Structure formats: structure tokens, C-alpha cells
Amino acid sequence: MNEQSEQSITVIGAGVIGLCCARTLQRRGYGVTVIDPLDPGMGTSYGNAGILATGSVLPEGKPGLWKRVPGMLLDPLGPLTIRPSYLAKLTPWMLRFIANTTAKRSEEISQALASIVLPGLEHYRALLDDVASDEVPIRQQGCLYLYPSAANLAAARDDIETRRQRGVALEMLSPDEVRQLVPAIGPDMAGGALATQSGHATSPLALSQLLAARIVADGGNFIKAKASGFAIGSDGPTHVHTDQGDIPVRAVVVAAGAFSKPLAKSLGNTVPLDTERGYHMMLPQPGIDLRVPMLINAHGYAVTPMQDGIRLAGTVEFAGTEAAPNYARADVLLKRARKLFPGLQDTGAEKWMGHRPSMPDSLPVISRSSRFNQVYFAFGHGHLGLSLGAVTGRLIADLVQDRTSEICHVPFRADRF
Numbered sequence: 560m561n562e563q564s565e566q567s568i569t570v571i572g573a574g575v576i577g578l579c580c581a582r583t584l585q586r587r588g589y590g591v592t593v594i595d596p597l598d599p600g601m602g603t604s605y606g607n608a609g610i611l612a613t614g615s616v617l618p619e620g621k622p623g624l625w626k627r628v629p630g631m632l633l634d635p636l637g638p639l640t641i642r643p644s645y646l647a648k649l650t651p652w653m654l655r656f657i658a659n660t661t662a663k664r665s666e667e668i669s670q671a672l673a674s675i676v677l678p679g680l681e682h683y684r685a686l687l688d689d690v691a692s693d694e695v696p697i698r699q700q701g702c703l704y705l706y707p708s709a710a711n712l713a714a715a716r717d718d719i720e721t722r723r724q725r726g727v728a729l730e731m732l733s734p735d736e737v738r739q740l741v742p743a744i745g746p747d748m749a750g751g752a753l754a755t756q757s758g759h760a761t762s763p764l765a766l767s768q769l770l771a772a773r774i775v776a777d778g779g780n781f782i783k784a785k786a787s788g789f790a791i792g793s794d795g796p797t798h799v800h801t802d803q804g805d806i807p808v809r810a811v812v813v814a815a816g817a818f819s820k821p822l823a824k825s826l827g828n829t830v831p832l833d834t835e836r837g838y839h840m841m842l843p844q845p846g847i848d849l850r851v852p853m854l855i856n857a858h859g860y861a862v863t864p865m866q867d868g869i870r871l872a873g874t875v876e877f878a879g880t881e882a883a884p885n886y887a888r889a890d891v892l893l894k895r896a897r898k899l900f901p902g903l904q905d906t907g908a909e910k911w912m913g914h915r916p917s918m919p920d921s922l923p924v925i926s927r928s929s930r931f932n933q934v935y936f937a938f939g940h941g942h943l944g945l946s947l948g949a950v951t952g953r954l955i956a957d958l959v960q961d962r963t964s965e966i967c968h969v970p971f972r973a974d975r976f
């Protein structure tokens with residue numbers, strides 16, 4: 560392997576986060592190498608709901624959540640579940656998660672989220688401004704928060720108000736107005752709120768592949784290998800150890816999604832990263848038309864129109880990175896969606912499970928390592944990694960170049976725990 564030049568950076572992880580970091584750095588003049596055993600975008604970034612959720616300015620934790628833990632243990636098919644065998648391992652993370660549900664913390668987290676979520680789409684536009692717009696698999700047609708019942712709508716009032724306070728443009732829609740926007744919807748629905756500035760990827764995989772193609776076209780390298788640790792010199796890592804041998808490095812960005820924790824630890828930061836597993840069911844012949852993606856938060860899932868059909872995606876399962884998927888959870892998505900869309904067809908349906916990389920305060924780590932100047936962390940984006948890819952790339956590149964960002968880095972520091 561060639562020695563690395565002064566201007567080169569190695570990114571570990573070719574998910575949407577690693578790819579956005581690599582592409583942003585490359586556009587700023589750095590030589591980039593991306594290491595991943597998978598093809599670009601084939602980790603969690605492959606199967607998400609595709610929503611560029613510029614309205615998602617609320618933390619995942621709600622006060623009183625701890626009261627629901629017994630129910631989560633008992634119902635393996637609920638929208639939020641914990642595998643009993645994983646409870647002991649999860650407890651420290653869950654305690655931190657609950658500690659972040661106070662009104663004060665919710666407010667702070669929401670403000671920090673707003674600083675990166677609101678401009679999410681704008682940063683994609685900037686990152687992809689050298690690509691013809693019809694080749695970018697992103698549409699800005701809004702995102703509809705749908706309320707299946709009057710009780711769901713009433714329970715969402717505070718959230719709607721907070722979103723508006725943070726600057727999210729929301730248009731309240733009556734059931735009739737929802738029907739005009741989504742003619743295929745059935746009668747069981749109490750209204751919606753359209754986040755007009757949000758967008759969606761018509762194929763999250765195509766978005767990652769586009770970024771990867773741009774990186775290669777401009778001379779970046781991809782190495783198919785799994786990183787296991789680092790050789791550390793006096794100034795920081797000199798090599799990354801991989802299953803394909805040692806690779807020399809000068810500067811490193813760890814962007815290995817839910818698998819970043821041991822790599823971050825070997826580079827100076829112990830972080831409480833865990834995974835919220837989620838499922839999707841892809842319906843290639845859905846039998847209905849849908850133009851706008853929808854979030855049904857009361858039931859923990861999304862319905863998104865994509866280039867290859869309609870994708871139902873969501874739910875949260877705490878079971879770690881190793882346990883086998885429980886695809887019955889994907890079947891539940893279909894059952895729920897059929898209550899909204901009575902005509903939904905599942906011919907040729909495909910099921911998938913992925914690992915959201917989740918921090919207990921609902922905020923990603925976008926940070927320099929506490930120990931080494933040339934090491935950066937970009938992981939822990941939880942439910943919002945697709946939405947936050949481009950803005951994360953921007954913030955990491957600013958850190959690498961010691962530039963002041965217009966967004967404050969402090970809430971995203973790795974040493975905040």
C-alpha cells in the first residue's frame with residue numbers, strides 16, 4: 560500500500576454517513592479512501608424509510624417512557640420492544656436514555672437537533688450540485704405526519720407546537736384534505752400535518768451509489784475490508800488493522816454506524832452507542848399510488864413511495880447487533896399499513912432488518928477524538944442518518960480543516976457523556 564500523503568483521509572464505513580464525509584472532504588481537496596467489507600450503501604443506509612426528515616426535531620425519548628418497559632418486554636411484535644435476553648446489556652444505555660427525557664434535556668436536545676435537521680436537505684443540494692438534478696434520487700414533496708385516530712392527533716398537539724417553535728413549516732390537514740393528497744387512503748384516519756420542506760430519497764441505495772460513483776470518478780479509493788483496530792504511533796493511528804492486512808493511514812474518520820463503538824474506544828473515546836433495530840417491507844407491486852411519504856409516529860413506521868414500489872419501514876427492537884432478525888415484525892408493518900390503505904398488495908414483498916446506530920440522547924457523535932487530533936467520529940445518527948448525511952459531512956470537513964462552522968459542534972462531541 561502507498562504511504563498516505565498529507566492531504567489524505569481514510570473513512571471507515573461506506574454507509575451514507577461515511578460516503579457524505581468522504582465526498583465532502585474530497586470536494587475540499589483531500590484524497591479519500593473508504594474501507595468497508597460491504598458495497599457502498601449496503602448497511603443500514605440501504606433499507607431505511609428514505610425520508611429526509613427536516614421536521615424531526617424531537618428527541619426519541621418521552622417522559623414516562625420507563626413505565627412502558629414491562630410492556631416492551633412482553634410484546635415482541637409491538638412498535639417498541641426489548642428482547643428479554645438483551646435487557647441486562649441494554650440497561651446502562653436505557654438509564655441514560657431515560658435521564659434524557661426530562662423537560663430541560665428534551666428542550667436542549669430538540670434545539671441541537673433542529674440545528675442539523677432543518678438544513679439537512681439544503682446540505683445535500685450543495686454536496687450534489689455537480690450532478691444533474693434529474694440524476695439525484697431525491698424529491699422534495701413534503702412529508703405527511705398522519706394521525707390514525709383523534710386520540711393520536713390530540714396526543715401529538717404538543718409535538719406539533721414544538722416543531723413549529725423550532726421553525727418546521729407544518730400545514731395542518733383535515734381528513735378530507737389528507738384524502739385529496741393521498742387518494743388511496745381508507746376511512747380510518749383523523750387528519751395530518753404536512754411538513755412542506757421535507758423530502759425523500761426515491762432509493763436510499765441509489766443515493767449512496769451516486770455518492771460512491773462521484774468519489775471514484777474523482778480518484779477516491781474503496782477497499783473491501785473490515786477494520787479491527789489500529790496501530791498507534793506517537794501522534795495517533797499509523798495503520799488500520801483489517802482482515803485484508805494493515806492499511807497505512809494519516810487521518811481517520813470512523814463512520815461504521817452501529818459498529819463504531821469498539822473502533823472509537825481504541826481511538827480514545829468510550830461512547831454509549833447501541834442499536835435500535837428496524838425492519839422494512841418493500842412492496843414492488845403495491846396496487847396503490849402514493850406521492851408523498853408518510854410518518855405514522857403513533858405506530859412507529861413510515862410509508863414511502865420509492866422508485867421500486869412502496870416501502871413500509873420502522874419499528875424499534877432492542878436486541879443488539881448479533882441476534883437473528885424477527886421478520887414477523889416486518890409482517891406487522893404490512894398489517895398496520897393495510898388498515899390505512901385497504902387496497903395495499905404484497906405480491907413479491909421483500910423483508911429487511913437493519914441496525915440504527917443510536918445514542919441515548921438522540922444526538923449523533925460528530926466530533927474530533929478526545930485523544931488524537933487526526934481522528935474524527937461520525938456515527939450514532941439513530942433514526943435520522945439519511946437526513947443528516949450531508950450536514951454531517953460538512954461538519955466533519957470543517958473539523959478537519961479547523962474551520963468555524965455555522966452550526967455549533969458542542970452538542971455532538973464524543974466526550975459529552
Ligand SMILES: Cc1cc2nc3c(=O)[nH]c(=O)nc-3n(C[C@H](O)[C@H](O)[C@H](O)COP(=O)(O)OP(=O)(O)OC[C@H]3O[C@@H](n4cnc5c(N)ncnc54)[C@H](O)[C@@H]3O)c2cc1C
Pocket residue numbers: 571572573574575576577594595596597600601602603604605606607608609610611612784785786787814815816817818819836837838839861872873874912913914915916937938939940941942943944945946947
Ligand atoms: C427501518 C429504518 C428506517 C429508517 N428510516 C430513516 C429515514 O426515513 N430517514 C432517516 O434519516 N434515517 C432513517 N433511518 C436511519 C438511517 O438509516 C441510519 O441512521 C443511517 O443509515 C446510518 O448510516 P451510517 O452510515 O451511520 O450506517 P450504515 O449505513 O450502517 O453504514 C455503516 C457501514 O460501516 C460498515 N462497517 C461496520 N463495521 C465496520 C468495520 N469494522 N470496518 C469497516 N466497515 C465497517 C458497515 O458495513 C456499513 O456499510 C432508518 C433506519 C431504519 C433501520
